[in-house]
Amino acid sequence: MNVTPFQIAISDSALHDLQERLSRVRWPHSLADSGWSEGTDEAFLKRLVDYWQNSFDWRAQESRLNALPQFTTGIDDKTIHFVHRRGNGPAPLPLILTHGWPGSFMEMEAIIPLLADPASHGGDPRDAFDVVVPSLPGYGFSSAPCAPGTGPFEVARLWAALMKRLGYERFGAQGGDWGSSVSTWLAFQNPENVAGLHLNYIPGSYRPPLGNGETPLFSPEETQFLDTAKTWADAEGGYGHIQGTKPQTLAFGLNDSPAGLAAWIVEKFRGWSDCGGDVERVFSLDALLTNISIYWFTGTIGSSFRMYLESRRRPVHFASGQRVLPPTGIAHYPHELPMPPRSWIERVYNLQRYTTMPRGGHFAAMETPHELAEEIRTFFRPLR
Template sequence: MDIQPFTIAITDEALTDLNARLERTRWVAGINDAGWSEGTDNGFLQRLVDYWCTDFDWRAQESRLNKLPQFTAQMGSQTIHFVHQPGTGPAPLPLILTHGWPGSFVEMEAIIPLLADPGSHGGDPQDAFHVVVPSLPGYAFSSAPTAKGTGPFEVAGLWAELMTGLGYEQFAAQGGDWGSSVSTWLAYRYPERVKGLHLNFLPGSYRPPLGAEQPSLSDEEQRFLDTSAAWAEQEGAYGKIQGTKPQTLAFGLNDSPAGLAAWIAEKFQSWSDCDGELEQVISLDALLTNIAIYWFTGTIGSSFRLYLESRKRPVHFTAGQRVLPPLGVAQFPAELPMPPRSWVERSFNVQRWTDMQHGGHFAAMEQPQALAEEIRAFFRPLRESSLLGPLRSIASKPAPTI
């Protein structure tokens, strides 16, 4: 595997072009006092675009992000961008963190030092991790697939290959949003390598085996299914279009930074634990840094592909199929509909389930300290039998057939 250091370097020409487009934004008329009820609030977006154009300092964000140890790995035709922060402690456990949509590796910026060097952040050095944060294919600085067929299942195979290339035979996995799907497939496909699985969201497509020979649905499980269906009806239009006709949407968002900001900001406002005031939990600088990554790399369209590809292979299990590594779940109060523990235990080896006090869908950004503490606690008893040393070589094994 060819691994090379990577530095973010957006050109001055790209910055000039962005500002020119922002200044020429064509605003749409809206209903008075509609707020966020019909999509992105007009007043918020105008303020966000004005801040982006006049006060947001991309060079400062770029400089800060470049303090993270970033690399690219070439795996066949696929280039994967990733952060690899070695742990500081007596025996760091390798951990691969996977982000989701509409996030990026930037989601993990605040939590990386808390996990890699807990001793410097009020924790125990014994809980240190070697932290690996890849950018999903077609996100940020990872190349976009040029052919059909790269969904969460296949990304899990890339992650296993990446960890092999970095010298980690056994490792931990954590994720939310698409990161939960990728991490679940990673644990399912490579149970001998994944020491434990921690999720702060369950894959939206997850279905355990159901039918006459399976336990009947409990009242709690049926309520979850009803709630999920109602949520999809009211809030799921974005997923439908991104999973069916993503290219049509991509043309507009890839050409208009204001349109891109509206599409992404609405999800951050809706899915975070902010009581309707996004800046209470995520600053405009943090929000725009994430949006700018999509803009400068031109990856909004390629980021949609996971929605389309996942429909071909959803996280469905049949009788006898189980995710074997231990699972820990952090359930944040403002998260999208989450299943009850009994629903998850039908296919997973649930060992820890924690109801968190605050936070929503973007937990690593909203509540990095709380999530880091929960990740440390879950993996603490799983460390002893881990093989933590780097590999000299490891033979690749075929993935199980599902």
Template sequence: MDIQPFHINISQSALDDLRHRLSRTRWLTPVTDAGWSEGTDSGFLRRLVDYWQHHFDWRAQETRLNALPQFKTRVADQEIHFVHQRGTGPAPLPLVLTHGWPGSFLEMEAIIPLLADPGSHGGDARDAFHVVVPSLPGYGFSTAPAVKGTGSYEVAGLWAGLMTNLGYERFGAQGGDIGAGVSSWLACRYPERMAGLHLNFIPGSYRPYLGEDQPAVSEEERQFQDRVAAWADQQGAYGRLQGTKPQSLAFGLNDSPAGLAAWIAEKFQAWSDCGGEIEHAVSLDALLTHISLYWFTQTIGSSFRMYVEGRARPMQLQQGQRILPPLGVAQFPAELPMPPRSWVERGYNVRRWTVMPRGGHFAAMEQPRALAEDIRAFFRPLRESASQR
């Protein structure tokens, strides 16, 4: 397999074009005191765009990111960008981390060293991982599929191929958001290769088998279904649009950096544990690095494909079907609606369930140390069985 080192190098002309477009933003006149209730707050967006145009230093972010060991390769005719940080310890366990939307591989930047070299960060070197962080197809520097049909199920196959080509036959998986779906499909499709599965979100399309031979839905589970329905009514319009008519939206966001910033910033404000203020969870520099990655790679439209494909192939388990590898769950308080443990146990082999004190949907960015420690603790008893395979 041909694996090539990769370094980020955005052209100066692209940087100049971005600043020019930002300077020509056509601003809306919102209703008074709308705040964040109907989308991104106008005052925040003006401040964000001003910072992006006049103060944000992409070159500094680029230099820092290029310290990560990045590569590109082809798996089943798909070009994949990935970070591959080898672990420092006596027997590192391979672990593939998968991001979601509106994230990218950048979500994992802070947690990579905590997992790859725990001994240098207050942990035990015996908990080290060989960390692999691929960019989903059509996100960042992974090329977009040219035809329909690449969703979480198919990405799991790509990741299995990538891990094989890196020499990792037995490995663990971790993810949230779309990454939780990819990781779950990995465990479902390749149980014999999985040492364990750790999630900080349960895939939204997950539905256990609920036939007559199964326990009736409990009151707690029914309340969860009601919460999901209420959340979808109040906050789910983005997913419906991205999963049904994504292209019309993508044309506008691909052409307007201010529009792109508004669309992505809304989700960071709504889904992070920030108390309504984004900067309580992530810095403007971190937020704009994510947004800039989408802008420079022109991948906002291709990122929506995962929503289209997810609707076409949801994770609905059939009679007798279970996800067999051990599962650990880190439940963060500001996460999107999470099911009770009983709902997850209907389809997964739950071994660990940790209620975290702080954090939201972007857990690896918001609370990297807490998430890393839960991942290490979950996999600790699974390492011996993994090494014996």
């Protein structure tokens, strides 16, 4: 039942090992001028690896992250790492934010102070939140599951236990990517506790009940969404298929090669963000490498893949008559992965707000923290 303060402290030997590995990367043969068309661009990756080896200061990033109030606690057989920043305002609303893959808790670093202390950032102190940002099991500093059976549905139960342990009986939930799946299940399982649900992505596996017969009934807009999602999956979904079917094979290579790990992760930050093909237009090399380094130093790239496998076993599907009861808000970003239309969402979610955002992509809390924070404040204002 203990909640223990936590500080990141990567050993000097781990830093030295990383330097050694980066100094002897064995580069594969690449076709000239292939760019990003067949995966990560060789020229960019070589520059990123050089920066990681010769310029990146992990200790500076570690010190900055340690300014966040971090804790660990044991729930069931798992150690859960989380940030818990109490709000500055007359009545802060508890809010649990859940990250996704290939991110980590640091995705929320910039948005935490905007939500916890809005008055210091041009906002109203009455909009303050007590912010809780856990690391998903098997990601970063949360322990990896020791046995099968920990997917988004089960993580939602862990989050409910965490919020109760912190003394919160009523709270909001927010997330994107895997955070949207976990937050959806959290709201579904705990409608009496979740004051509101805010998502910047609809779970990719989400399937509402459609029609009353054996043949699903799709509107033209929904049919177009399904076609778009299939086209995207054919062109971009290979990562998800292997992570959801044969994750361990991939884990051996990425857990052993920092260059391989960086290539696997940075391609998604470029492809899924609103960067116009230039990943550094949105993310600094320091930000990219801090996130990648968390995976590297904790050796959790393989355990992070389990969410894909477990989600295939229990996807976000609903039976006829089932609904996610808490009020739901959606922030739809223009460069997000394929998103279903409102009619698809409304079949199950209690949709109260749907906002088309002017810019941004899959990593909304990193790409546009101020805009997302304002959208979250606006959605939860009448629910306090």
